[in-house]
Amino acid sequence: MKKIHLLILRSFIRPFAVTFGIVMFVLLMLFLFKYIDDLIGKGFEWYTILQLMMYASATNVAMALPLSVLLSSIMTYGSLGENYELVAIKAAGISLRRAMYPMIVVVAILSIAAFIFSDNMLPVANRKYYSLLYDVRQQKSASLLPEGVFSNSFPDYSIRVSRKDRDGQTLHGVMIYTKNQADNNLNVLLAKEGLMYRTPDNQFLILKLKDGVRYDETTGDKGLEDRQRFTRFRFKETEQIFDLSFMKLHRTDENLFRQAVQMMDLKQLKYFGDSTKRQADSALSVNYKLISPYIKYCTIPKKSAAGIKYVAFNKKNSLDGLSMNQKLAAISNASNEVRSLQDIIKNRADFYKETFKSLRRFDVEYQKKFTLSAACIALFLIGAPLGAIIRKGGLGMPVVVSVIFFLIYYIISTIGEKSVKDGDISPFVGMWIAILVLTPIGLFLSYKAANDSALFDMEVYKKFFNRLVRRNEQ
Structure with missing residues (x-):
């Protein structure tokens, strides 16, 4: 008996790990596609994006875990049925219910772990995820000097670059206005070409400019306020240093x-x-x-007796x-x-x-702490007997069937949650309606699988319809 239990557990653990990893990867790709515009071109460090992906993965467990349990249970018992191992188990006098016993224990442990995760770890992951995502979306773009337009990325300057080389660092036709309200923004620097690079610590952006001129207009000395001074500096090479502290990711509390x-x-x-x-x-x-x-x-x-004349009320x-x-x-x-x-x-x-x-x-959030665990058990009650009935392993038929049932679960739970938030139904009914619908289906499938029902055998349905046709012909 222990060998059979170990066989079933080994058959379950590998597909569960694989399907859980695949589902998490797909959900993570959906996250990246959704927020790709907020991540690209902002100069984030690699560990910042890795942190965001890790927190996003933690928030996806509520969807990935039930689907993985459903898919892996169908694959496990479908593979056992396809290889006639379930037939050998039943021939040894072991019923399907006893063969499902180790899996029920494993799924119960997973459900308890899911509840602990949703109550203790998920709130922390959500807080870190949403706070980091908020800061990431508020971050300014790292494309500081686009071609052909005036860039106001730096607080005290307006910079225009006519053209960039393919390396993205060599600049042509550089124009820099210095913003100074006291001088009416009369300081401008022109250069034919330049080289743009950052310091090793990413604290400053340096423009190494060549063949240019700088124009300054300032007011005169005291007593000569009406006169202005015009100064022109020609240079072969000069450097302009810009502070990049505003580009750092500032974390919100x-x-x-x-x-x-x-x-x-x-x-x-x-x-x-x-x-x-x-x-x-x-x-x-x-x-x-x-x-x-x-x-x-x-x-x-x-x-009152003050001589006030009262008028009778007329309806x-x-x-x-x-x-x-x-x-x-x-x-x-x-x-x-x-x-x-x-x-x-x-x-x-x-x-x-x-x-x-x-x-x-x-x-809604209170009930969600429990529905994740219940969903794992309800979907296992559907997946295990379905695998024993269809007797197909691998990633073909099990994937199709599991996706159909998971979509049913997800659609019903989404409609129930929306109805609760709109105040149409009670929170308990709305959040548990998907479990209440799927659990009887799982019990029915378990009953059919225990009695070797040919529920999904197309030959049985063909014979049934052929009999109906013959009777009508007679």
Whole structure:
């Protein structure tokens, strides 16, 4: 029995590792294609891009792990069925359920590990990933001196290069304006050609210019403010040094991203969710206090003995007995009160809308911590019996079947999550609906596989339809 368990485990571990690596690679390529414009041409160090890819890979585990479990389980039991090893196992008196026992243990361990990862490691990876991605997207381009246009990359200069050689360092037709508001930007340098390179520590950009002239216009000495001085310097060779400190990747404090729900563990989600609920509940007692000063027209004043003449209330005309000016004043006051009430109610409605939207986000992320583990088990219950039924190993039929079922799982879970965020259904139902749909399918397939059902045998369906045709002909 132990040898059979070891055989099944060895048959599972290798395809699981391979499929997990392939899925992670594909998802990483999708990430690179999505953010390629934010990464290229900004002069990042290689380790910065490697860090970003590593954090992005950690965030993709939630999608890669269930798909890998599904695909590798189909491949494992499909390969055993294709090589008639499942037949030998059943001939030895071992049922399919007992043969699945070691795999159930392994998948249960993977599910526990997935829960620990999503609760402890994933929030940290998300915080580092989104903070680094934010800084990367805010980074300026490293293409400092494009051809034919004035570049304002450097704070105090405007530089134009007419043409560059293929090496990207040899420049022709260099023009440098020095930005000085006091001198009305009257300093300009022209050079026929130059060489551009950086210092070894990437702190400065050096332009080594040749055959040029520099023009300076300055105001005169004291007492001669109306006169200006024009100076011209000709040079055979000179150097201009520009500070590149603004090109460094400036990291944002990661603690600024802690309030996002993706960066929280279960305890933090529960704490902030409960505090948001208390905030919403406490706001209910404030509503009446805000509205009550504006409903004084619904109250009846007490009669006084000061000789004031009171008019009986007329239901058909509530303003009966008032002069024209009093009617206009009453209508104006009433319309002002109504507008004020509308503004208050709109503000309170917007407040409650955002508050409950935040509550739903907390609930969605809270349920996600558990659905990843449950998805691994549910998809294994589908993959293992499917492999035993179709009896095909390798990357052919198993890939097609696993992709179909994973798309069903992903589409249902995405629709459920969106419905929860829109407030259409409860968080538990929306986040678990994909598991609730797929688990009965997995149990049904397990039952069929245990009874050697020919569920995917096309010959059985051909015979069935041939019988129907013969009966109709008769």
